[in-house]
Amino acid sequence: MNTPFDPAAIAAIGIYTALCAFILIWLGNSTGSLRRKHRISLGDGGNKHLIRTMRGHANAAENIPITLIMLAIAAMIGTPVFVLHILGILFVLGRILHAWHFIQDDAPGWQRFIGFGLSALVTLVLALGLAGHGVWLIFR
Numbered sequence: 001m002n003t004p005f006d007p008a009a010i011a012a013i014g015i016y017t018a019l020c021a022f023i024l025i026w027l028g029n030s031t032g033s034l035r036r037k038h039r040i041s042l043g044d045g046g047n048k049h050l051i052r053t054m055r056g057h058a059n060a061a062e063n064i065p066i067t068l069i070m071l072a073i074a075a076m077i078g079t080p081v082f083v084l085h086i087l088g089i090l091f092v093l094g095r096i097l098h099a100w101h102f103i104q105d106d107a108p109g110w111q112r113f114i115g116f117g118l119s120a121l122v123t124l125v126l127a128l129g130l131a132g133h134g135v136w137l138i139f140r
Contacts, residue, residue, distance in 0.1 A: 009075035009084055016071065016088035020064045023095050027057035030103040049105045056102020060095060063119060067091055070126035077133060087122050094118025 034050045035041065044051045071091075075084055098115030101107045 005076060006078075006081065008081045009079070010072075012081055012084045012088060013068070013072050013075050016092055017068050019088075019092045020060075020068060020095060023092070023099055024057070024060055024064065027053070027060055027099050027103065031057050052105075053103050056099055059102070060099060063123070064095065067119070067123045067126060070123070070130055073130060074126060077130075079129075087126065090118050091122040094120075094122065 031050070031053050034047070034053055038045060038047050038050060040047060040050060044054055071084065071087060074087075094115045094117070096115070097111050098119060101111035101115060
């Protein structure tokens with residue numbers, strides 16, 4: 001187990017935070033491109049592709065922050081760096097698949113299913129791990 005505030009652990013979290021930021025930029029740019037293409041400055045104008053892309057962007061904005069916060073806390077309490085990398089890679093891959101599904105006008109459902117599944121799995125593992133670690137520290 002690494003020591004709290006291990007520079008390698010913090011650097012790992014920095015990598016996955018940056019990659020998630022690029023995903024959010026990608027989604028924001030996709031939304032903006034559709035707005036320009038269809039001349040819709042506010043709202044969705046009833047455009048199904050824009051609605052879909054906006055929902056994908058909103059989903060990312062809703063789910064990325066809490067997972068990155070938990071990943072950072074996991075790093076600070078001494079989670080091994082290789083575990084942080086595994087969780088970070090799976091989360092980013094899930095978010096990429098999920099985003100890719102939503103920016104397309106029509107996409108196969110497996111992209112959304114696997115993208116959400118990977119993301120949710122990482123979030124769940126982190127939540128259970130942090131809760132378990134906290135309870136263990138209280139009652140040890």
